Every structure is written in C-alpha cells, then in structure tokens.
Amino acid sequence: MEAKPISDFPQHLTWEEIKIHNGRGQSQQQWLVIDRNVYDVSTFSKQHPGGSRVISHYAGQDATDAFVAFHNDKALVRKYLKSLLIGELAPDQPSFESNKKKSLLEDFRELRCTVEKMGLLKPNYTFFFMIFLHLLVLDAASWLMIWYFGISLVPFLVGMAFFTIAQIQMGWFQHDLGHCSVFRKPKWNHLLQIIVINILKGLPASWWNHLHNQHHAKPNCFRKDPDLNMHPLLFSLGKTLSVEVSKQIVKKSKLCHKRFKDRKL
Template sequence: MGAEKKTDSLPSSPIEKRYISLEEVKKHNQPDDRWLLIENKVYNITNWAKKHPGGGKILGHFSGQDATDAWRAFHNDKDYVKKFMKALYVGDLERPEESLTELKSDFRELRKHVEDSGMLKTKPWFYVLHLAHIILLEVFAYFLVSYYGGGLYTFIAAAIILATAQAQAGWTQHDYGHNSVFPSHKMNKIFHHIVIGHIKGASSHWWNFRHFQHHAKPNVGKKDPDVDFPYLLLLGEHFPVTWGKQKKGFMPYNQQQNYFFLTMPPLLLPLYFHFENILFVFKRRDWVDLLMTVSFFGRYFYLYTQFWGAWGTFGFYMFVRFLESHWFVWVTQMSHISMKIDVDRDNDWFTSQLVSTCNVDQGLFNDWFTGHLNFQIEHHLFPTMPRHNLHKVAPLVKSLCKKHNIEYLSLPLFGAFARLVTSLKKSGELWYDSYYNG
C-alpha cells in the first residue's frame, strides 16, 4: 500500500508534443478527412467545418494547405477565434521553414506594417456619409414620383436614381460583410443584415456563403462560384482547352463575347440572383434573412403601388434591377474574368490574389462608381481593410510585386471593360480549336 501511495504522488509525465510533416498535412485534403495548417500548427477541421460561421466550403477549399495568410486576412478577432481552435489542434509543423518562402515572409511583414500603422482602422464619417447619400437617393426618387406622378419619364428617371442607390448600397453592404466598418463583429453583422436585407432585399448569409469562397480562392474553378458557370461561359485558358478536348459543352463558346451582353449584364440580378437567394433561404430555413427581405419588398410596394399598381410596381422594380445588374456585372467582373482562371495550384496568398485580380486606375469617379473596388488587388490582399485606406497600401503592394517580379496590373476603366470582352473571345477560340482541331 505504501508503495502504491508513493507512486500515486509522483507528477504525471508531460504529454509529448506531436510534430507533423508538411507532406502528411497535404494528404488530409478529402471531404471526410480535412486538416489545415495555420501559423505552423495543424488542425483537424473535418467535423467542425459545418459549424464554421463562414460555411464549411471555405475551410474545405484549404484542406491540406497552409491557410495562415487567409486566416489572418479574414479574422480581425484572432484571439477570440483561437479559443475555438484549441479543441481542433493536432500538432505542430515539423519543419516550419519548408512552408515559408521569401515571398510569404515579405508579405507577412507587410501585413504587420498594415496592422501597426492603423490602416485597418475606420473613419466612421466616411461610412455615415456614404449610407446617407444612399438614403437621400431613395427619398429623392420617391418624392420625384410623388410630385410628377407615374408617367413614363418619371418612371425612367426614378428607376435610374434607384438603380444608382441600389448599386451604391451593394458596395456598402460589401463593407459591412467584410467587417471593415465597426471594430465589433456583431455590429458589422447587424448592419449587414439591415443594408443587404432591408435596403437591397437579399440574404446576408447567402452573400457570405458565396463571397468568402470567392475571396478564399479567387478564379479557381469549382472553388470560386463567381467564375464557375461553364454551361454558359468558359473562362481562362485551362477550362476551355480541357472541355474542348473532352468534347464537352453545348453553347457556342466561340461566340460568348457576343452573347455575354445578352445574358450576364442584363439577367444576373433580375433572374439568377433572385432564384439563388430564394433557394438558399428556404433550403437553410434562414427565417431572419427572409424577414429582412420581406421588409424590403413590403416597403417597396407600399411606396409605389399607389402610382403604378401591384404589377406596375413589380415591373418598375425589375427595371431597376435590370439597370443595376449592368453596373454590378461590369464592375465586379472587369477585375477578374480577364485574369488567370485555373484549377487550384496551392499558390501562396499573395500570388493567388495577384494572378487573379487587376485594378482600375484611381480617380474620384472611379472610386465612387466602383465602391473602391478599383483597388481590387489591395482589397483581396486585405479584405477587412476599410476601403478609404486601400490607396495607402497600394504603393507598398506595388513595391513587393516589383521585388518578386509579379505583375501588378492597373487599367483605365473602359480599358478594363474592353479587356474583359477580349478575354471572353480568346477563351472561346481556345475551346473551339480544342473541340474541332484538338
């Protein structure tokens, strides 16, 4: 008995830390077996992925890869998030130097400089004024119709004003969705629900589900939903050639630069996004988002039915969406479709954003018209950065590109539009040549 007591009093042996090779991490990249590498620590997110607030897909896109820079880019509240990660911890990376390149190191130094210099801090007045000008446009459109009545010219003028308000509200909800307005994640979430739900009539969770996948793996087929619609358009060089050789596709892709004008710009918001929003909300039983959407349509029809009746108001609403859709498609696609579109090559964060994204030249109109998405490169590298600071980091990004011989592309506004169409033509020709001559 005495010997047993002596043994029980001995301190327990410390648990030996597990070290995992980079090769081992890369093996865990299947839907039923997913590991992530974050800051040289390995996490098993196989079962937890479905609980992830940003959706499970975005985590799955990095399975078996180093997600350090993506994780840092998306999370302002890192200490809070790390509390949930403790239970997922598997071990430490065996040889950290294997995953750290000079480019990664340089970008992480840039990231630290951005944080230390206050570039992630918001100027509240900027967003107050921006939201105010959207509300003023909405009020102006209503009083225009109230004063002049529901004639044809008023119908068109009010629709243009409201389309402008809706486009600008789209850029504003984008700010709240990226947690770049308030220090508090909760406040950003509340305002995102209000702006995208009550002012725009769409689902906050649907936007998060789509948009963060786009940011995680921009222009990567089957991972970025913004470039993954091959039954309408084939983009880049890899997919047109692959589909052509496999004799896939039923669209005349060699003419896609022409029918693009009749499909994506006029129809994306009026048709596709409505359908996808409704399907998403009901499939996930997201009643809060549904309530916010109902409040938008309730307000809309309450204000305008008195002038045009129910069906006339519906036609007015769809015309507004038709106008807004052109604005939205050209601005959001001009910086991506003309860039590299490929399968996942497991590029580092900096490279993956630069090869898939280009800028549009700075200017007062361009900044307003695009919601500062003319700084698409900087926004993709630092998605939580307030947009009024994007121009500050641009010279530093250019310098890093120059050091590592990476192209930093910035174009005039209409030059970016033209390049988009040219890239569609090139991709279509690649498909045609591969299909008939490959």
C-alpha cells in the first residue's frame, strides 16, 4: 500500500492507516500514538534525546505508556510534540492496537498509579549519597592496599576484592542514574552517570543508555530488545533459544497478571 502525503490524510485517523507508517516497507514514515493523538516522528526521531531506535520501535503503534514511563517533565515534552501532531484517532477507534489486551493495560496503569501514590518512585538522597561515598572508599582502598602493602598474594587478593565489589556496585548505581531515578533534573543524573561509568568504570554512558533505553522500550521483544539480541554473541543461545526465553518470560508475566487480578478480587 503506497503512503499518501500527510496533507491528504483527514484529521481523524484509523489504526489501519497508522500501522503502515512503521518505518518499514514502502512507507518510510514513522507515526505513533500518544493519548489518542497521532504524531509524525519521521524526522524528529533522529534528534530524539533518548535515541532514534527507542522512538522508532513504537512506529505504527500506541506509545502512551512508554511516553509516561520515559519522561519526567511531560509538560515540557508535550510542547515539542505540538509541532509533530498530524491528527487523532477517529472516535470509533480504540485507544490501542487490537493485539493488546485491555484488562492487562488497565491493571498495569492501576499498578503504576498505586506505586506513585505510595511514593515508591521518590528517591532517598541520603541512601544514594552513602552508596556513592562507599563506592569511592572501596575504589580508593583497593589501590591503597596495593600501594602500601605491595603486590604479594594476600594484599593483591584483598585489593582485587575491594575493586571488584566497587565496580559491580558502580554498575548498579550508574543504572539508577541512567534511569534519572536519583535527582529530579535529568542533567544532574546524566552528569553523575558520566562520572561513575565513564571515569570510574571506563565505559561510555552513551553506549549504555542507547542499549538500555531500547531494553525498557521493548522488553523481551526479539530484534528490538538488545538484551535478547546479544544472546547469540555472548551466550551462544542463537535465535531459537532467545525466542524460547522470551516465551517463558511472557508466560511468567501472564501468571503474575493472573495472581494480581485474583488479589484484587
């Protein structure tokens, strides 16, 4: 089906029209839906702060929940979205694709609302300060151990233990910073993340964010979740076993969903 110029489309759009604008096939355009509004992100995806792949993974789909999860200052982001608006879903169209289960979406959104009301997403600054402080102490202690006691077996093993623990903990700390879960403003999260992962660990923050954002945008989706795509390279799982792993995770998710509904009843 050949894509029509955007100007030829009516203000009210159907899912059939939206699905073909997924960036693949004859149509290279990328449309997505947020709160029933339809946006053309074909050009914007290249300037998207979270990376072009994250936003393109939702081309031709509803991205409402991903939008809520990924953006802290939603009012600011919506200002940028205004220029990308091309229409809205027709009144007779559902708010999401037909292959999505309404009850599952409703339960997920109710759970997220409950978590927010309970304050579970609010960071504890004292906790994160102590985490960062003990990382610096462990890292410094590992080098001081070698410098003061030399490279004999016992000091080397103790220093290696300090260094290994510090490096592993740094990985999890920069993970929280990458999710912008420590400070209110993203720029402070990104700045400290660069210090932790770039300087203390020697890895690029941009590389980690590029892969991890995709993982949370499309978790456990083969060809879209880098964690699954790396299986053949890192663990020799191959495509078949990667797909089987995904199926098992989906089964567990459905079981958790059933238990959650049983508790509500």
